[in-house]
Amino acid sequence: MINMNNIYLITDIPGYTPQVSRLLSMMNYARYVTLEMTKNLTVQQLDFLLDAKSNSIGALLSHCAAVEYAYQVETFEKRDLNEEEMLIWGAAINLGDEGREKIKGNAIDYYVNTLNEIRNRTFELFKTVDDEWLYQEEEFWYKKQANHYFMWFHVMEDEINHRGQISLIKKRTLG
Template structure:
């Protein structure tokens, strides 16, 4: 799906409606730059904590996958995460102490595989809807939002935390 030739084009993608194609184009670019920001990091670097309040790069990568998975469940399946899913994704969704304690000891391939697995599911799910689906409004946070905003938030969250990743990478002491 990640076509380097068209990475800088927000355009149609075969198999998807026009607005979904544009959304996916933006998500693809965000993911490409995330992967670029973590290339060649060791397990020790992925686990590094700046201080007792910070998240590791590995935890932030898993957070991206967890958020995307949670939005799949919420927007496509119309439900909350169940107990089994929470046992898997909660540390990455909550981050903080829980993430520090439970998300460590994994190499970069582990995190990239998690990101790819969730993204591949997202791509399949988006094939099942059309542009009208993006404009469906639901209660969200303190207000209402449409699916378009919700999925914008998925990659906006990734972009925001990628800034943290770049800051941590510059300060690695390992």
């Protein structure tokens, strides 16, 4: 749902309230940069590990999708991922040994399609809420109060953080 004509505008998006639009605009730009950074990577580059404890670019892309899905479930359905969902997303959420073992051998299209599928669902879910919803507070990490705005900011911030790792790995694998 990235509108390339408006990628540099933090603005209203038809069908969404003003603050929701701005959040989605920022998330779109963050995703655009992630996709541009990884668009021509080979399977070998996506699977490259800096060392025995690092994550691959493919695993980090999967992690971005998994985090976004987990926040969809947490903020819109008010629950944690269930056992079936953890079978799908667990390695991508946990990364580490599990991620290194299970997330490999996929072409960039696999990761892009997964990211797009999850993002499309995010856009559909955000059509059901308004700006007031963004400011609703609930208990979050370590029993602290957080609002939905912060939670979804964190989804974007997490992707940007991992994109820094992707940049480092890409520089090491491409020379």
